[in-house]
């Protein structure tokens with residue numbers, strides 16, 4: 001998760017140059033601060049690419065967690081661990097994309113009563129696959145911070161690319177956020 005300027009590839013370091021065209025053409029609001037996550041790694045047959053922290057059989061989650069005081073927390077690069085140092089505005093929006101068909105499922109709606117770390121695997125019965133939208137490779141899908149979605153087990157070993165753009169409205173930072181020398185951020 002790295003701060004950058006949405007729609008402006010000049011605001012990302014050269015190491016991410018292969019993503020410049022995407023950065024320039026995919027954004028929530030051009031010119032706003034955004035937060036970019038790129039994950040390129042081997043997904044193993046039968047396991048979700050990004051579900052290692054799931055505590056239940058399905059890696060079903062919301063991007064944000066919340067505490068009983070209704071404060072929204074970011075989970076950063078993975079799902080959050082207390083103490084959280086990041087809060088999210090309720091209206092934060094997120095774009096998701098990846099390069100493997102049907103490796104991410106999204107449900108319409110919002111799961112307001114999410115857990116402190118965003119894991120909602122306990123509520124899986126509310127989210128049957130027949131009601132899901134399955135992302136195709138190259139699709140860009142917009143969700144909210146409490147939209148239920150799931151990283152699905154992949155059918156074969158696969159070098160998966162995952163891309164996420166989070167809008168402005170993220171306050172604070174976690175130590176594991178990637179620093180961007182081109183965009184000072186506190």
Ligand SMILES: [Fe+2]
Pocket residue numbers: 061062063149
């Ligand atoms: Fe997610």
